[in-house]
Structure formats: structure tokens, C-alpha cells
Amino acid sequence: MSTPLIRLRGVTKTYERGGEVLTVLNKLDLDIEKNGFYALMGPSGSGKTTLLNLIGGLDQGESGEIVVNGEDIARMDGADLATWRASHVGFVFQGFNLIPVLTAQENVELPLLLTNLSRSERRKHAEVALALVGLSDRRSHRPSQLSGGQEQRVAIARAIVTDPMLIMADEPTGDLDRKSAGEVLDLLTKLNEAHGKTILMVTHDPAAASRAKKIVNMDKGRLGDVVDNQPVAQR
Amino acid sequence: MFPTRLVFKNLLKHKLRVLLTVASIAIAVFLLCALQSLVVALDAGVREAASNRLIVQSKVSLFVYMPESYKAQLERVSGVERIVRWNWFGGYYQDPSNFFAQFATDADALLDVYPEIQIVEGSAKDFIDDQRSCIIGAVTAEKYGFKVGDTVPIIATLFPRTDGAAWDFRVAALYRSLKKNVDENTLFFHSQYLDKSIELGEASGPSGVGVFVLRTAPGVDQTALMSEIDAMYENGPQVVQTTTEAEFQAQFVSMIGNVPFFVNSIGTGVMIAILLAALNTMLMSAREQTRDVGVLKALGFQDGSIFGLLMAQSLVMCGIGGGIGIAMAKMLEPGMAKFLGTMFPGYEVTSTTLMMAAGLTVGIGVLAGIAPALRARSMHVIEALRATA
Ligand SMILES: Nc1ncnc2c1ncn2[C@@H]1O[C@H](COP(=O)(O)OP(=O)(O)OP(=O)(O)O)[C@@H](O)[C@H]1O
Ligand SMILES: [Mg+2]
Numbered sequence: 001m002s003t004p005l006i007r008l009r010g011v012t013k014t015y016e017r018g019g020e021v022l023t024v025l026n027k028l029d030l031d032i033e034k035n036g037f038y039a040l041m042g043p044s045g046s047g048k049t050t051l052l053n054l055i056g057g058l059d060q061g062e063s064g065e066i067v068v069n070g071e072d073i074a075r076m077d078g079a080d081l082a083t084w085r086a087s088h089v090g091f092v093f094q095g096f097n098l099i100p101v102l103t104a105q106e107n108v109e110l111p112l113l114l115t116n117l118s119r120s121e122r123r124k125h126a127e128v129a130l131a132l133v134g135l136s137d138r139r140s141h142r143p144s145q146l147s148g149g150q151e152q153r154v155a156i157a158r159a160i161v162t163d164p165m166l167i168m169a170d171e172p173t174g175d176l177d178r179k180s181a182g183e184v185l186d187l188l189t190k191l192n193e194a195h196g197k198t199i200l201m202v203t204h205d206p207a208a209a210s211r212a213k214k215i216v217n218m219d220k221g222r223l224g225d226v227v228d229n230q231p232v233a234q235r
Numbered sequence: 236m237f238p239t240r241l242v243f244k245n246l247l248k249h250k251l252r253v254l255l256t257v258a259s260i261a262i263a264v265f266l267l268c269a270l271q272s273l274v275v276a277l278d279a280g281v282r283e284a285a286s287n288r289l290i291v292q293s294k295v296s297l298f299v300y301m302p303e304s305y306k307a308q309l310e311r312v313s314g315v316e317r318i319v320r321w322n323w324f325g326g327y328y329q330d331p332s333n334f335f336a337q338f339a340t341d342a343d344a345l346l347d348v349y350p351e352i353q354i355v356e357g358s359a360k361d362f363i364d365d366q367r368s369c370i371i372g373a374v375t376a377e378k379y380g381f382k383v384g385d386t387v388p389i390i391a392t393l394f395p396r397t398d399g400a401a402w403d404f405r406v407a408a409l410y411r412s413l414k415k416n417v418d419e420n421t422l423f424f425h426s427q428y429l430d431k432s433i434e435l436g437e438a439s440g441p442s443g444v445g446v447f448v449l450r451t452a453p454g455v456d457q458t459a460l461m462s463e464i465d466a467m468y469e470n471g472p473q474v475v476q477t478t479t480e481a482e483f484q485a486q487f488v489s490m491i492g493n494v495p496f497f498v499n500s501i502g503t504g505v506m507i508a509i510l511l512a513a514l515n516t517m518l519m520s521a522r523e524q525t526r527d528v529g530v531l532k533a534l535g536f537q538d539g540s541i542f543g544l545l546m547a548q549s550l551v552m553c554g555i556g557g558g559i560g561i562a563m564a565k566m567l568e569p570g571m572a573k574f575l576g577t578m579f580p581g582y583e584v585t586s587t588t589l590m591m592a593a594g595l596t597v598g599i600g601v602l603a604g605i606a607p608a609l610r611a612r613s614m615h616v617i618e619a620l621r622a623t624a
Contacts, residue, residue: 053617058533058616058617058620059615059616059617078538079537079538082532082535082536082537082538083535083537084535085533085534085535086534086535086536087535091533091534093620097526097529097530097533097620098530099241099527099530099531100248100527101241101244101245101247101248102240102241102244106240110238110531110534111534111535113237113238113536114534114535114536158534
């Protein structure tokens with residue numbers, strides 16, 4: 001096996017609540033391969049979101065190292081981490097998290113404001129991303145004028161518009177009906193297979209998890225083994 | 236670097252709320268400009284006072300008269316070129332609410348000592364020659380429709396006529412003033428007419444002189460002159476106080492009370508109220524944008540950009556309001572000046588006033604924005620993302 005894209009060693013995260021220390025992530029080790037599609041499963045409160053946030057550079061733990069592509073993001077300060085996120089990670093949230101006052105096109109263009117692209121290049125990149133998720137005709141709609149499935153596809157377009165190597169998706173289909181969920185999962189699969197994105201997806205839905213290449217189980221702040229997913233047809 | 240589009244789109248999201256805030260800022264800034272312009276107006280007499288005139292008045296108060304005989308004595312003091320008497324007449328035209336000042340004065344000397352008084356209609360000679368005539372400021376003349384040749388009846392309060400009738404003054408001329416220390420509202424008539432009427436028993440009232448205005452010779456040591464005159468009457472019969480025209484005007488302004496202090500207090504109150512309104516709007520707006528702040532931070536926008544985003548919203552909102560207020564103050568200046576004409580001659584919205592208003596507007600923008608902006612800046616991305624929309 002080649003060196004993993006992401007390597008976690010001894011990652012620990014605790015919260016203090018009312019004088020009581022709650023260990024949410026307990027000395028986790030994990031290797032994530034380049035171009036992998038991982039589903040992270042486990043009961044509610046087991047620490048899935050917390051882990052995803054740490055790997056995505058949204059949050060930091062107390063100890064351990066998180067080396068992504070040779071950089072230890074666990075040691076970065078807030079400003080560097082923000083810069084790192086802007087160029088390496090695309091986020092897809094359960095609640096879509098689009099900016100309500102901006103149109104689909106403007107939402108997708110948002111991350112590009114942090115690049116050196118010109119205004120017209122930004123527009124073009126955003127149009128390409130929207131076309132990829134099949135929403136070119138909705139580009140001037142605001143989030144409130146879109147269905148949940150469409151909102152999540154806009155969010156995916158926003159996540160990939162800067163061409164990051166990592167996509168972090170926290171229950172991306174959690175608020176969607178089966179059909180919309182299917183479309184979102186199709187998109188993620190396409191991003192992984194055709195565009196080489198490494199995807200880490202938290203999900204409660206076995207059907208969603210079945211679309212991933214590998215599945216990791218989490219329970220009470222500890223990780224189980226990474227298992228290869230059997231294509232549904234072969235099970 | 237922050238998305239400027241978000242500044243405007245977020246402000247436009249709650250149009251009514253922002254509009255009301257902008258309107259209240261506009262009104263407050265306008266009010267502030269108007270109040271400040273009133274102070275400027277009150278101060279005009281002090282600022283534009285002539286440097287070659289001294290005022291002699293009773294040391295007791297402006298309302299205590301000095302003997303007539305002082306005039307001849309003062310005329311003999313070296314350094315004094317010419318003297319004008321001013322006596323407050325205190326009458327009114329038709330109704331007490333029609334307020335404009337009337338003064339009994341020395342016609343010839345008045346026009347000589349006050350070169351800023353310019354006859355614009357009628358003739359100065361006519362005024363000087365006819366002791367029953369008067370000159371009237373163009374603003375008052377326009378307000379009441381007085382024309383040269385008209386007879387203006389003034390009902391006396393201090394100097395009632397024995398026959399109970401009004402005093403009739405023939406308008407010999409209308410004047411305008413080149414400087415703000417003399418307004419364009421006043422009626423000037425002859426002291427001789429007043430004195431003679433009292434002498435003949437046709438009218439009654441206090442005798443004596445309210446103030447003497449002395450024109451000093453060029454290069455005269457005014458300080459020494461003032462002490463000299465004060466010393467002349469140290470032992471009465473009426474102790475006097477000699478001041479420069481500027482000091483005299485300043486005393487007049489302070490007689491109405493400490494107006495600048497009063498106006499500044501009101502202004503400060505208005506500004507605090509408006510700051511609270513702007514702050515309230517910004518706090519509400521920022522709270523609604525908490526999740527957006529989380530999203531922007533997750534996308535990689537720096538804390539400083541988030542600070543700028545919220546600060547810019549506050550500055551734009553307050554700037555628009557303040558800008559409208561300032562524009563209103565400048566545009567309504569002629570109307571206000573006319574409206575306040577007799578009460579506050581010299582109403583002027585100066586560039587200093589406008590700059591002060593602009594400075595206050597920016598100050599309010601900063602103060603209203605800083606707390607929400609700091610809060611958004613320091614908020615952790617995870618915490619912000621968890622906020623319910
Ligand atoms: N800010 C916080 N303060 C205190 N405790 C927290 C905080 N955030 C998370 N936790 C705790 O950490 C634990 C893990 O939370 P996490 O959100 O990672 O769980 P999860 O596996 O994503 O759950 P779910 O499936 O419900 O989304 C929970 O017990 C939670 O209560
Ligand atoms: Mg979760």
C-alpha cells in the first residue's frame with residue numbers, strides 16, 4: 001500500500017462539560033487512501049461529526065497528528081488552517097448551508113473569491129460546476145426557490161468549484177427524500193470515480209454507505225476496522 | 236477580502252428594518268446639522284464683530300440706562316471718532332407675535348459707524364433728513380410687505396404715547412447688511428424723535444441711553460481706551476462697562492442661556508439614541524447571519540474578513556443614512572434660513588458642520604458595527620455553523 005493521503009495517529013478530542021471531561025475521540029488511528037470513498041457509520045453521539053471536522057480542518061483536537069498530503073494540520077493556527085481549507089477541502093453539510101441571500105451561481109462562486117481568478121474566470125468556473133451537478137438552468141435561483149435535493153447539489157457544486165482533493169460530507173442525504181438522495185450519491189460517486197476526489201462521508205443510511213468503497217464503524221469515540229464494501233449485487 | 240455583494244444583499248434582506256434605521260439616522264443627522272447651524276447663527280455676531288467699535292453700557296445691566304450727558308463727554312475722549320446711541324424700543328407691529336427689533340438711534344452716525352448697513356432701496360439722505368422716518372431691514376420688509384414711502388405703525392410697550400395711538404414711522408429706505416453682526420430684520424428710527432416726544436409730553440418712558448457704540452480711531456490702544464472710559468464713571472452717576480463689539484455680542488448670546496451647551500446636550504442625546512437604534516439593527520442582522528459566518532469561515536474566509544463584512548454593513552447603513560441627513564441639511568438650508576429668519580439671522584450650514592456630521596456618521600457606523608463584528612470574528616466556525624437559521 002502506498003503512503004495514505006491522510007494519516008491520523010493518536011487523535012484525541014475532549015469536551016469539558018460541568019467540570020466533567022468527555023472524551024469524544026479516543027486516540028484514533030486511521031489511514032485514508034488517495035481516491036478513496038469512505039463511509040463513516042455509527043450510532044448517534046459516537047463522534048463521527050467531530051472526527052470529520054478534525055480531518056476537514058474545521059476543528060482541532062488536544063493531541064495526536066493529522067497529516068494530510070505531508071502537512072500536519074493538527075499543528076496549524078487558525079489563519080493557516082482557513083487557508084488550507086480553502087484550497088484542500090470541499091464541505092457538504094446535512095443542512096446544505098447555502099447563503100440564503102445569494103443565488104445558486106453566487107453561492108458556488110463564493111470560494112473562488114479566495115483565489116486569484118478574475119471575475120469572468122470565477123463566473124465560468126461556477127458555471128462549469130453547476131453544469132456538473134445538472135443545475136445550469138437554476139443558476140439565478142436563490143436557495144429558497146430550490147428543492148432540498150437541488151440545494152444539496154448546489155452545495156456540492158460549491159464544494160468542488162475550487163477543485164479540492166478532499167470532500168467532507170456529513171450526512172449529505174440526511175434531509176433528502178430517496179430520489180434526491182440517490183441523485184446526490186450518484187454525484188459523489190461520479191466525483192470519486194471520474195474526478196478522482198477522495199471522499200469521506202458520514203451517514204446513518206446503509207443504502208448510502210453501500211455506495212462507498214470502504215466503510216468504517218465508529219462507536220463511543222473509537223474506530224473499528226476499515227472494511228471493503230462489497231458491491232450490492234455481489235452480496 | 237470579503238464578498239462585498241453580501242454586504243448589500245444582507246442589508247436588502249430586511250428592507251423595512253434597514254429602511255427605518257436609515258431614515259432615523261438621516262433625520263438625526265439632519266437635526267444635528269440644523270442645531271449646529273443654529274449655534275453658528277447665534278455666534279455670527281461674535282465672529283463678524285467689527286474691531287474698530289467699542290460698546291459702552293451700564294455695568295448693572297443692558298436694561299439700565301446711562302445719562303444722555305455721557306455722549307458729549309465720550310466724544311471728547313481722544314481716540315473716539317464717532318458715537319451712535321442705541322435704545323431698545325420694544326414695540327410691535329399690529330400683534331405682539333410679529334417680532335422684529337426696533338431701535339432709536341442717531342441716523343447719520345449709524346450709517347457712518349456701520350458701513351455694513353447698505354441702503355438698497357430709498358435714500359439714506361431722506362432717512363437722515365426726516366426725523367419721523369425709519370429704515371427697515373429687507374427681510375422684515377419683505378415679510379410684512381413694507382415699501383419705501385409706507386407708514387409703519389408700531390405699538391409701543393416701553394414708550395406709550397399719551398394719545399394711546401401707535402407710533403408712525405415713514406419708511407425712508409430699506410437696508411441689507413454686508414455682515415452677519417447686523418441682521419436684516421431691524422427697524423431703525425431717530426433718537427431725536429423719541430426724546431422730543433417724551434420732552435413734549437406726547438409719550439412717556441425711561442430716559443437715558445441703552446448703549447453707546449464708539450468708533451475708535453485707527454491704531455488706538457483699545458484696552459487702554461476701555462479702562463479710561465470705565466474709570467471716568469467709576470463714581471457714577473451710572474457706572475459703565477466698556478467692551479469690544481465681539482465681547483458685547485458674546486454677552487448677548489449668553490443672555491439667552493448657554494445655548495451651545497444646550498444644543499450640544501440635545502445633539503449628544505439624539506446621537507446616543509440613534510446609535511442604539513443602529514446597534515439594535517446590526518445586532519439583529521448579525522445574529523441572523525451567524526450561520527452564514529460559519530459557512531464563510533468553513534470555506535476558508537479569514538476572521539478579519541468576517542469582521543470586515545459586518546463592519547461594512549454597519550458603515551454602509553449608517554453612511555447612507557448620514558449622507559441623506561447631510562444632503563437634506565444642505566438642500567434645506569435656504570428654506571431653514573428663511574423660516575428662522577428673524578429669530579436666528581445668519582443660519583448657515585457651514586462645511587465645518589457638514590464635516591462634523593460626516594465624522595459622527597462614521598463614528599456611529601463604527602460603534603454600531605464593532606460589537607457584532609468582533610463577536611462574529613471570534614466565533615468558532617463549528618459553533619457558528621450550529622446556529623439555527
Ligand atoms: N461543543 C460541544 N460541547 C460539548 N460536547 C460536545 C460538543 N460537540 C459535540 N459534543 C459531544 O461529542 C459527542 C460526539 O458528537 P458528534 O456530533 O461528533 O456525534 P455524531 O456521531 O456526529 O452524532 P450524530 O450521528 O447524532 O450526528 C457527543 O456526545 C456530543 O454531545
Ligand atoms: Mg453528526
